[in-house]
Amino acid sequence: MHASEPRHRSGVALKRLKLFLPLGLFLVLGGFLLVGLRLDPQALPSALIDKPLPSFSLPALGQERVVDQGMVTGEVSLFNVWATWCVSCRIEHPFLTELALNGLPIYGINYKDEDAEALRWLDELGDPYRLSIVDAEGSLGLDLGVYGAPETYVVDAAGVIRYRHVGVVNELVWAQTLKPIIDELRREQRAGDRS
Amino acid sequence: MIPEFGHFALIISLGLALLLSVVPLLGSFRGDQKAMAMAPSLAIGQFVFIAIAFACLAWSFVADDFSVALVANHSNSLMPTVLKFAATWGNHEGSMVLWILFLSAWIAAVAVFSTALPLVLLSRVLSVLGFVAVGFLLFSLLTSNPFERILPGTPQDGADLNPLLQDPGMIIHPPLLYMGYVGFSVAFAFAIAALMGGRLDASWARWSRPWTNAAWAFLSLGIMLGSWWAYYELGWGGWWFWDPVENASFMPWLAGTALIHSLAVTEKRGLFRSWTVLLAIFAFSLSLLGTFLVRSGVLTSVHAFASDPARGVFILAFLGLVVGGSLTLYAFRAPAVQSRIGFEWVSRESLLLFNNVVFLVATLTVLFGTLFPLITDALQLGKYSVGPPYFNAVFLPLMALLIPFMGVGPTSRWKRDTGRRWLQELVAPAIAALIIGVLFPFVYGGEFNLWVMLAVILAGWLALAMLRDLYMRLRSSRWRSIPASYWGMQAAHLGFAITVVGVVLVSQYAVERDLKMRPGDVEEVAGYSFTFNSLEPVQGPNYVADGANFTVLRDGKAVAVLQPQKRRYLASGQVMTEAAIDAGPFRDIFIAMGEPLEGGRAWAIRLHYKPFVRWIWAGAIAMAFGAFLTLADRRYRRARQRATAPLGGGLEAA
Numbered sequence: 001m002h003a004s005e006p007r008h009r010s011g012v013a014l015k016r017l018k019l020f021l022p023l024g025l026f027l028v029l030g031g032f033l034l035v036g037l038r039l040d041p042q043a044l045p046s047a048l049i050d051k052p053l054p055s056f057s058l059p060a061l062g063q064e065r066v067v068d069q070g071m072v073t074g075e076v077s078l079f080n081v082w083a084t085w086c087v088s089c090r091i092e093h094p095f096l097t098e099l100a101l102n103g104l105p106i107y108g109i110n111y112k113d114e115d116a117e118a119l120r121w122l123d124e125l126g127d128p129y130r131l132s133i134v135d136a137e138g139s140l141g142l143d144l145g146v147y148g149a150p151e152t153y154v155v156d157a158a159g160v161i162r163y164r165h166v167g168v169v170n171e172l173v174w175a176q177t178l179k180p181i182i183d184e185l186r187r188e189q190r191a192g193d194r195s
Numbered sequence: 196m197i198p199e200f201g202h203f204a205l206i207i208s209l210g211l212a213l214l215l216s217v218v219p220l221l222g223s224f225r226g227d228q229k230a231m232a233m234a235p236s237l238a239i240g241q242f243v244f245i246a247i248a249f250a251c252l253a254w255s256f257v258a259d260d261f262s263v264a265l266v267a268n269h270s271n272s273l274m275p276t277v278l279k280f281a282a283t284w285g286n287h288e289g290s291m292v293l294w295i296l297f298l299s300a301w302i303a304a305v306a307v308f309s310t311a312l313p314l315v316l317l318s319r320v321l322s323v324l325g326f327v328a329v330g331f332l333l334f335s336l337l338t339s340n341p342f343e344r345i346l347p348g349t350p351q352d353g354a355d356l357n358p359l360l361q362d363p364g365m366i367i368h369p370p371l372l373y374m375g376y377v378g379f380s381v382a383f384a385f386a387i388a389a390l391m392g393g394r395l396d397a398s399w400a401r402w403s404r405p406w407t408n409a410a411w412a413f414l415s416l417g418i419m420l421g422s423w424w425a426y427y428e429l430g431w432g433g434w435w436f437w438d439p440v441e442n443a444s445f446m447p448w449l450a451g452t453a454l455i456h457s458l459a460v461t462e463k464r465g466l467f468r469s470w471t472v473l474l475a476i477f478a479f480s481l482s483l484l485g486t487f488l489v490r491s492g493v494l495t496s497v498h499a500f501a502s503d504p505a506r507g508v509f510i511l512a513f514l515g516l517v518v519g520g521s522l523t524l525y526a527f528r529a530p531a532v533q534s535r536i537g538f539e540w541v542s543r544e545s546l547l548l549f550n551n552v553v554f555l556v557a558t559l560t561v562l563f564g565t566l567f568p569l570i571t572d573a574l575q576l577g578k579y580s581v582g583p584p585y586f587n588a589v590f591l592p593l594m595a596l597l598i599p600f601m602g603v604g605p606t607s608r609w610k611r612d613t614g615r616r617w618l619q620e621l622v623a624p625a626i627a628a629l630i631i632g633v634l635f636p637f638v639y640g641g642e643f644n645l646w647v648m649l650a651v652i653l654a655g656w657l658a659l660a661m662l663r664d665l666y667m668r669l670r671s672s673r674w675r676s677i678p679a680s681y682w683g684m685q686a687a688h689l690g691f692a693i694t695v696v697g698v699v700l701v702s703q704y705a706v707e708r709d710l711k712m713r714p715g716d717v718e719e720v721a722g723y724s725f726t727f728n729s730l731e732p733v734q735g736p737n738y739v740a741d742g743a744n745f746t747v748l749r750d751g752k753a754v755a756v757l758q759p760q761k762r763r764y765l766a767s768g769q770v771m772t773e774a775a776i777d778a779g780p781f782r783d784i785f786i787a788m789g790e791p792l793e794g795g796r797a798w799a800i801r802l803h804y805k806p807f808v809r810w811i812w813a814g815a816i817a818m819a820f821g822a823f824l825t826l827a828d829r830r831y832r833r834a835r836q837r838a839t840a841p842l843g844g845g846l847e848a849a
Contacts, residue, residue: 015530016526016530019469019525019526019527019529019530020526022473022476022477022522022525022526023519023522023523023525023526026480026518026519026522027519029566030511030514030515030518030519032566032569032570032573033487033511033514033569034511035573036569036572036573037507037508037511085582085583085584086582094789094790097790112582112584124708124709124710124799124801125709125789125799126790126799149582
């Protein structure tokens with residue numbers, strides 16, 4: 001390593017610089033983690049709350065027809081993103097079935113799934129959905145900003161998204177969060193109908 | 196008073212850890228023998244006090260002291276004593292104490308078993324470990340105090356442990372996992388000490404290897420138990436979900452696997468030194484990252500702990516200090532430990548390098564997939580997660596790519612080998628594996644199945660190449676002269692082949708049917724007939740249940756009587772599915788109760804037939820067993836007996 005060997009020297013410098021690569025990568029990762037701490041994975045991007053459902057035109061699961069956003073609105077309802085590969089969807093399934101039995105309209109968004117498997121699942125576990133929208137490519141999910149299944153949206157009678165819940169819907173989530181919102185929306189709707 | 200004693204013990208432990216992290220380290224740089232010699236006693240003292248703290252916490256649980264907030268929130272007087280004890284770590288605060296207990300146990304073990312290490316190296320290793328302990332003790336005391344009281348207003352009874360956790364699998368799963376996580380801290384500390392001393396040689400690698408293998412073995416068992424638990428306790432027969440919490444334990448395992456192989460090259464050939472050091476830092480960093488992901492709430496998961504941003508900030512700061520600090524040290528000091536020996540491309544070194552590359556890519560792939568939601572969210576691209584399809588699509592081909600080379604590994608020679616020799620030696624196992632692989636799907640499943648064929652060819656190749664190598668060894672030398680580390684390698688690699696077979700066969704051949712059944716109904720699944728005999732209420736210690744009774748017949752002969760339950764836990768009102776499983780080496784029969792139908796006269800019943808599912812866990816146990824077996828190798832003990840001064844780091848370089 002003499003001054004007369006500039007090429008060798010720059011090679012060494014480069015080699016030493018490379019040793020900082022792991023540190024650099026870690027700093028980038030640490031930056032993301034730091035930002036991540038301040039973000040709430042449960043929160044909906046504010047852009048979509050109080051906005052109408054994104055427009056779509058997708059097949060209905062197990063039916064020979066295509067549905068769009070206009071055909072699934074008109075009542076206060078839940079939109080539930082589910083898939084057969086989703087573990088937690090199985091956990092919430094019985095509870096959704098119970099809600100549906102009590103008359104709550106629930107629409108499914110079958111997210112990045114296989115039709116045959118999805119139909120088999122509904123056949124076996126029961127079908128709480130008025131219909132399931134087939135979102136095989138995840139395009140509707142992309143427009144909605146789906147974080148992962150399961151995810152549940154409260155949509156009002158006018159087709160406007162009012163709330164988003166990430167994760168399993170169970171008795172607790174229902175009683176503390178979703179039911180109060182739905183009751184309020186229904187009151188609004190009745191008030192609107194009367195006036 | 197007992198909880199207060201525990202709290203004090205925790206604080207004393209922190210004090211000793213602080214001393215341990217500072218005094219011997221300073222001593223090692225100033226050549227102060229007395230300061231360095233304090234390290235082992237400080238390490239053991241720190242362990243004793245954290246053990247007292249843990250015992251106090253466990254006592255509070257077992258004795259139903261509901262004035263302790265943690266006990267009130269996670270235990271219940273109706274629970275069996277064993278579960279009360281296990282509830283000690285069935286929550287964030289308590290599991291942190293268990294984590295520190297194990298960390299301190301590893302530190303104390305290093306202090307006790309490494310007396311032959313040069314004092315400078317030993318004191319640095321123990322100081323680095325002490326620093327890690329300081330971080331977690333501070334974390335526990337400042338953000339997650341397990342001994343907090345509810346006074347006045349002590350509740351009459353506790354809120355109960357999450358029913359999912361009230362299970363023997365869950366009692367031992369976290370402890371094994373933590374043993375593995377914190378075990379990598381030893382390899383990490385050895386790596387940091389080597390960087391500080393600027394010396395890293397074969398004896399250093401020989402010191403690090405048994406600790407790394409032990410940690411890896413515990414982690415393997417921990418992951419395996421988690422998978423097994425999910426299979427029988429969650430009630431739908433799945434065994435791996437690529438959930439962030441699972442990934443958190445899987446990433447250190449992958450990096451640890453690379454580390455084990457890289458250490459082998461460093462010990463035998465003095466190569467890959469700075470690479471080995473980097474992998475040791477990675478493996479432990481990923482353990483820390485896992486802790487961060489599970490406990491900070493940055494990612495949503497089915498089984499993440501209740502999150503708290505303050506905890507997240509603390510762990511992230513600690514992560515930044517430890518990982519950032521060690522990578523900075525690495526960047527400046529790596530040239531001092533780099534090796535300058537060459538090897539040919541056709542050699543065992545290249546095969547192990549390939550192993551390292553595959554496992555590192557696999558680690559980064561899982562890391563990227565796990566953090567993907569966070570990254571897109573932070574970049575304000577929206578909130579997405581990648582899901583199991585991504586992980587399967589990238590992970591499975593990587594593993595498939597690995598296996599052809601794994602088969603060559605043991606037969607290959609160090610430094611220089613020839614492709615022709617490999618061909619000569621291994622053509623027979625290759626042809627045999629091809630024949631078995633092509634025939635298997637027809638013989639077992641009755642029709643062609645591409646994935647089964649590929650998996651059986653690969654696993655068959657690996658197993659046959661391994662067994663052939665063993666056979667050749669046994670022919671040329673007596674079995675007693677074969678070192679334990681060779682037997683361990685055999686067991687671990689055969690275990691890998693077994694797991695591959697299990698994973699692919701169960702995913703291809705499982706039969707799952709969900710049916711509506713009433714008592715008296717008979718259903719046929721995969722050649723077994725299931726008779727729903729009766730339905731009766733069951734009274735458990737802290738739950739009530741609906742229990743079903745099934746008889747399973749095959750060809751008219753009784754195979755098993757299975758009694759699945761649907762439980763409702765009294766304190767929390769949570770409903771749990773207790774699956775009933777008839778396990779066998781080649782198939783499991785799995786019955787779980789879904790939901791009551793027709794007002795409870797009929798039930799949704801899941802009948803599953805799972806071929807080869809046990810192989811997944813049997814393979815993992817073999818891998819862990821293999822890693823434990825290597826600890827018996829004589830050369831590690833010889834190294835311990837030979838107390839030679841020139842080992843490890845020297846003062847002159849520091």
